[in-house]
Amino acid sequence: MSRTPGSFIDGDWECDAPEWGEARNPATGEMLARLPKGSRETAVRAIAAARAAQPAWAAATAWERAALCRRMADAVEAAQPHLSRVLSVDQGKPLAQAAGEIGKACDGFRMAAELVKYMTGETIPAETPGRLVINTRRPRGVYAVITPWNFPVNIPVEYLAPAIATGNAVVWVPAPSTSLIAVEFMAVLAAAGLPRGLINLVLGEGPVVGDEIVSNPGTDGVGFTGSTATGRRIAERAAGKPLLLELGGNGPLIVRADADLEKAAEAAAAGAFGNAGQICAATGRVLADASIAEPLAELIREKAEAQILGDPLQQGTTMGPLNNSGVLEKTRAHVESAVAQGARCLTGGRQRPDLGSDLFYEPTVLVGVTPQMDVARYETFGPVVPILALDGDAAIMEVAPDGDYGLSMGIFSKDLGEAMAMASRLRAGIININERNNFWELHIPFGGGSGTQSGIGRIGGRHTLEAMTDIVTVTLPVSGY
């Protein structure tokens, strides 16, 4: 740590508060820092700072805003070794994966810098003679951004970069269990020449500071990534504001009888064990044709056993601890209740405190899972592959929408026509054929299917920039139109 951590408001660090939280290394339990908890009043001051900074920033040209985004990217890139290490010890992910996340954060700033220069409006023919109708995109104003702990740098950048590229100011509330990396990341942005008040970081509890920034009339839009329950609450508290809600998922990986099983197993394992399963688009469950379920399970077991669970800072480690006790308890409860109801653990299913802390949980493969079990119906968010053996496509299609999530899905089949026919009948934001569930690139639209529990709106590339701007139409009298 290079500084005392705190909230960052109007260009200054606030490193004291009546209440304090702690940053702990999930791999060792070691305390990394004490973190001052902001109050509603802290959040209100951050909103005021953002409001004061925003008009001048909106008046800057797209080229000037793009230049700032590029400076942010360069600064984050230069700080990559330091940020990767803090991310790894604060979140628990292996160092190489942490470095990958920081790299994506640079890409996110550079992409916003490119895209904003090519955002255009329209000229619309009018029925009325002599009236010119044009529209342009303008920033919404101040964005309230609330982010989770699974990708505590990359997910914030999905909002911060397009927000500032398009001329908004931001008040950002990170997850309490990864606030230390948020502080270090904010410090890098600040040192790169961020105008005062443009991005304000408020540490504290979601129901306090998060609730304030979404409900306060001083914010004009909300970007939230987190659980479905919190997303619902935010939708009520922010009623009337434009919302981007990126919520939970329990994506099925469908494996048809004709699938390449080796590739399907690889995708299932990558989708379930990457980031220790703490991915909204993870392989939530495998829906396998009963005729191939057993050999497929065997292949997934091999991949699970090839994972190296251990110290995230150790080279070669592929899976670190879970980030916090909440996700550990949910993972344990899902596995234990499935086993109590007749499922069988092919491998894993145990905590490994011998590796350094109570938060290590083995990569787990469950067979004999039925659609009614919690592990199949609800998002686990841990390193578990529940395998359901189902009789043919019709049974698979019946079970796929269970739980009403609709974020990401995967389909493995050699028959692309059949796979495409299945995809056209499923409701999800992204459906990957012969790929892992969580295949995604920064510019591809990503979000929940309408009417599902996975959220509203799309992030990714130009979609976020558009979501964070208003269309303003101006009509004027001009002869000849």
Ligand code: NAD
């Ligand atoms: P969470 O909803 O508990 O917390 C997310 C954030 O919301 C945290 O910063 C928290 O402090 C804040 N918060 C909590 N209560 C609040 C309130 N009442 N008002 C305002 N803010 C509040 O979620 P989590 O456990 O941190 O994250 C895991 C969840 O996030 C999973 O369900 C996962 O699927 C989802 N997720 C979704 C995506 C996506 O893109 N769709 C990406 C990553 C994670």
